[in-house]
Amino acid sequence: MTTASPGFHGRRPAAADSSRIPPGQHLTTAFPVLSAxxxxxxxxxxxxxxxxxxxxxxxxxxxxxFLALPSRTFTTDIHCVTRWSKLDTVWTxxxxxxxxxxxxxxxxxxxxxxxxxxxTNVPLADLRGDRAVIAHRYDGAxxxxxxxxxxxxxxxxxxxxxxxxxxxxxxxxxDDAPGFWERYGYHNYGDPWQEQRYSGD
Ligand SMILES: Nc1nc2c(c(=O)[nH]1)N[C@H]1C(S)=C(S)[C@@H](COP(=O)(O)O)O[C@H]1N2
Ligand SMILES: [Mo]
Numbered sequence: 001m002t003t004a005s006p007g008f009h010g011r012r013p014a015a016a017d018s019s020r021i022p023p024g025q026h027l028t029t030a031f032p033v034l035s036a037x038x039x040x041x042x043x044x045x046x047x048x049x050x051x052x053x054x055x056x057x058x059x060x061x062x063x064x065x066f067l068a069l070p071s072r073t074f075t076t077d078i079h080c081v082t083r084w085s086k087l088d089t090v091w092t093x094x095x096x097x098x099x100x101x102x103x104x105x106x107x108x109x110x111x112x113x114x115x116x117x118x119x120t121n122v123p124l125a126d127l128r129g130d131r132a133v134i135a136h137r138y139d140g141a142x143x144x145x146x147x148x149x150x151x152x153x154x155x156x157x158x159x160x161x162x163x164x165x166x167x168x169x170x171x172x173x174x175d176d177a178p179g180f181w182e183r184y185g186y187h188n189y190g191d192p193w194q195e196q197r198y199s200g201d
Contacts, residue, residue, distance in 0.1 A: 017087060020077055022192035025085040032084060033146045036180065040115035040145075040166050047150060049099070049134065050169035053111075056104035060169075063150065067136070069094045076156040078163070079192040090140065091154055093133030096170070100128065107172035111179060112153045112164040120164050120179035121188070122155060124172065131157060134167060159190040159197070 021027065044063040052058040061069070073092040079085045110124045126132065135154040136143055143149035148165025155162045161181045182188050187196035195201055 020087060021085055022079050023195050024197075025079055025083055025192065028084040028086055031086065031089075031147065032080070032082075034080065034082065034160075035146070035165065036118060037116050042115050042150070042166070042168075044150060048168065049151070051099055051103065051172065052169060053171035054105055054107040054174050055172045059099075059103065061099075066094065066134075066151070069098055071095075071136070072133070073137070076154075078156055078160050080160040081186065081190070081192075081197050085192075090138070091133065091135045092137035092140075093135035093151070093154060095130055096127040096132045096134065097130060099134070099170070105172050107174055109173040109176045111171045111173060111177055112167050113169055113171060114164050115166040115168055118164055118166070118180050120153075120162050121177055121182055122158065122162055123176075123189075126155060126158065127170070131155065157191070159187075159192050161186060162190055 047063045048060045049066050050058060050060040071092050071094045073090065075088050075090050077085060077087045078089055108124055109121060110127055111119050111121050113119050132153060132155045134151050136149070136151045138144070138147060143152065151167055153162070153164040153167045176188070178188060185199050187199055187201050190196050
């Protein structure tokens with residue numbers, strides 16, 4: 001799964017970086033693709049992003065409307081439960097805060113839903129406070145389909161399975177509802193710094 005060129009194989013993090021690598025993780029410079037099914041290819045003129053569920057009204061954006069929202073570009077580290085971490089990845093996206101602004105809700109939980117049927121649950125607090133974006137660019141270019149394009153959730157402080165590719169919306173909920181991998185024994189929350197890989201960790 002992890003690919004490394006010979007010169008980088010077994011490369012150790014610089015001392016200054018070791019504090020950025022959660023327990024049980026190793027660095028990769030590659031960008032592995034991990035998908036539970038085929039890559040969907042939804043035409044952009046059929047794509048929408050929807051916030052629905054336990055909220056005062058359902059809101060949707062077309063691709064054009066979504067791209068017109070304010071977005072920000074930032075650098076962050078990502079940590080996959082299969083033990084690779086990648087430092088200093090550069091993303092551009094729309095903050096979930098921006099999508100929730102002006103909506104009235106008391107919901108405490110969210111489920112991201114996607115083309116292809118993948119879901120993942122995240123406490124709503126973890127998607128707010130500028131901690132999560134709907135990313136549509138990676139490293140200065142439109143997000144490639146295999147990495148979740150046209151748009152994916154990015155929640156970099158949780159294991160990367162929470163960063164749902166091909167996201168089409170967020171369902172707000174009063175109760176927590178495990179998503180695809182969470183139902184298959186992955187941890188419900190997935191904090192890489194606590195090594196919350198599997199249920200019971
Ligand atoms: N829709 C969808 N999102 C997904 C997945 C998936 O199978 N389908 N896999 C998850 C897992 S397990 C990981 S590790 C990351 C992988 O993202 P990448 O392929 O861009 O590295 O996406 C997450 N988001
Ligand atoms: Mo994963």
